[in-house]
Amino acid sequence: MPDTERLIPNNTSDVAQIDEDSGLHLFRGMITPWDKIKSFKETYEFVVRHAAMFAVTWTNANKVIEPDYEKRQSAMSDQWAEEMDFMWSEDDPMGAKGMFLDRFAIPPFIKEGSYLAAIYADKGDEQTLLAGHIWQASNDRFEKEIHWCPFDIVGPEACDVSQGGGSHFCIGLSGQPLNTFNPERKGCGDRYCHVVQETRDKYDEHPNADGYEWEHWGPPVSGMRKEGAEPIKTECEHLTTGTYYSPTGTKWTTGELYRDFTMWPMAYSTTVIGGLRRTGKFDDPATMEIVKVMFDTAGKMQFAEWNTRKSIREWLGVPESVEDGRVLGGYISMIFQARSLEWRFAEFSEERVVIDTDRVTFEMFGQYPELTPAYIAYFDAMAKVLVNTEWIVRLDEENAPEGMARFVIEKGLYGFRRQKPGYTFDDGSEVCDAD
């Protein structure tokens, strides 16, 4: 048991334990190959933002793959709604309902209602570092306000999926038809983001109820107010206090919230993938090519500017003498640590870096293999800017240990060079294709 009398003042996120042998404070977080330690708070913010960045790229790829907004949004939202209907159905096929009722200490007398949605959503928001608070959690009305959302860069498409899916969670738990509103989606630039859910039993069907479920926004039947004197929150309080309490008084440490987030970190990437699968887009090889191009752009843009490259090297603690694949390997290891993946360096040298990670966890319980080629494109692109264009990243399926994904960072040719048919190079080869 940690000696709380010896807690570090203002320590963030319940990391303050004292090592009994040395008497030194123990911390959690990430560590770079050059022994630079990152705090738990920084790690948490890093992994959430990484998930958001990934979701942006998938979302943007989706806009190219399916330019029709309604088709695109419907695919994602309907898919997630179906999954929520299944997960939260009466039969409780995955045990989610039972776990929720127990873990959140839901009193037996609260069988249904928006109160349940409020409780579940609040914890989910906090674990995703969405800072805000609940205004109302009653039988028939739930209103939450968010001030800070690391996923705001993804845009309103993600919010629409979330609200549609969230309402199906409520329907599953409460059995009540709902009006669900996200009157301002912060991706549109509004500083306050409100989510309102009203049961139709009490508030009648909203005049805008016709149309897609996922496009319900502005204003709720019961009205809404935004004025208040409280300051904008820029971070969740549990990052400072180390504790989150739900509206029913059940407790999570911020470490537990982190664990829960990293169990399913790539949401909003997976919703895009789910939508693409639903419409059969992956049957067309062009779909994955578009995804790879998007992630190639993302990876290059991330570190192409010299200042960005310099600052990430400084962040990692890379010695000046290191100008090879180890720089990227170090960065990838931070992502893997932050995602709480099982991973290791199988090789870490000037010539080559080999990183293994548990493939099933990497691909979200093995359910989203599409993540891997996206990551490969992303890392391969990063290699060009973080190191130089002599370097590539590839997946080594042949030599990977059982159950692991093996990422190899090494020198290799890059790019597709097509020459006029019939032209031969000096070495007798015809077309050089290193892609």
Added chain:
Amino acid sequence: MLISTDASVKAQHDAVRNFVGFYDFTHKLLEVTGEDAAAFLDYIFVADIANLAAGKARYTTMLDEKGLIIDDVIVFHLADGLYWVSTLFVEELIRWLDAHKKGYAVKYKNITDDWKMYSIQGPKAKELVNVVVESPVDDLKFFSIVDNSMGDAPVKVARSGYTGEKVGYEIYIAADNVELLESKLASEAEKIGGIQVTEVDVMAYTLATEAGFILMTDVLECNPFEVGFEKTVNFDKDFIGKSALELICEVPPSRTLLGFTVEDDEARIYGGWKGHLVLKGSEKVGRVTKYTRGFTAGKNIGYALVETAKAKVGDTVTISGVPAVLTDRNFI
């Protein structure tokens, strides 16, 4: 939408205060048995359980080793060596009991699914209960529980509640028979102007807050002295958290759970673990733990955990930009 403008919530609140309201108020229930049941529960909870007579109940808190409240419950002594603990955190309670069982000869099990409880509260509660159950409850004293029946269905009737009403009962019935109870209550309540309460805001907030009752979210990481529970603690026995509490009570509590009222009926204030700040001038003096409408009190009310040295009953403070007055926690 503000609760203060919700007609349904008001109607149900007023029904309880003026006539009678009934509602499913089933909590989680732990059955504790064994020759050491009394001694064990006496060790777990701060109140005197060992001397609790059969047929009586007691409200009490459970502390951790630091003297902080981790649950508030009602303990019912049903018969020799047989107790019920009514709580909202039965899984956590079981884990806690497992960790502190030591050598006590005691067994406990979660019987939540076996029983349902209906609360009947208000001036006409006795009248309603008497037509529902076989034996009249006229002589049932506060925080007592007796066996009774409803036709062939055995029930237990406790005189207790979470509303602040002088007359209130809680009927426990086997889960299989709950529909009988509900329909009987519904048909008989209608005859005397009573209604079924369905709003969670009424069951858990408006009535209880007016009467000064707490939720766990009001007392998170507090000790009993900070929330006015000092009289519930029996220092003449050993209990978990006693040594910490003895040190704590050597000095006045640094925080106090007070009530507050707001004249502005449209003031938007939120409570909970990270509730609105309470400001005195520009200085932070506390946080709101709960905010609701006191329909009987005629104004919006709430609780705030404030620093004792900086704020007291009678002070005018600012919450969410509106003036509020700190009060005791009973508003009716």
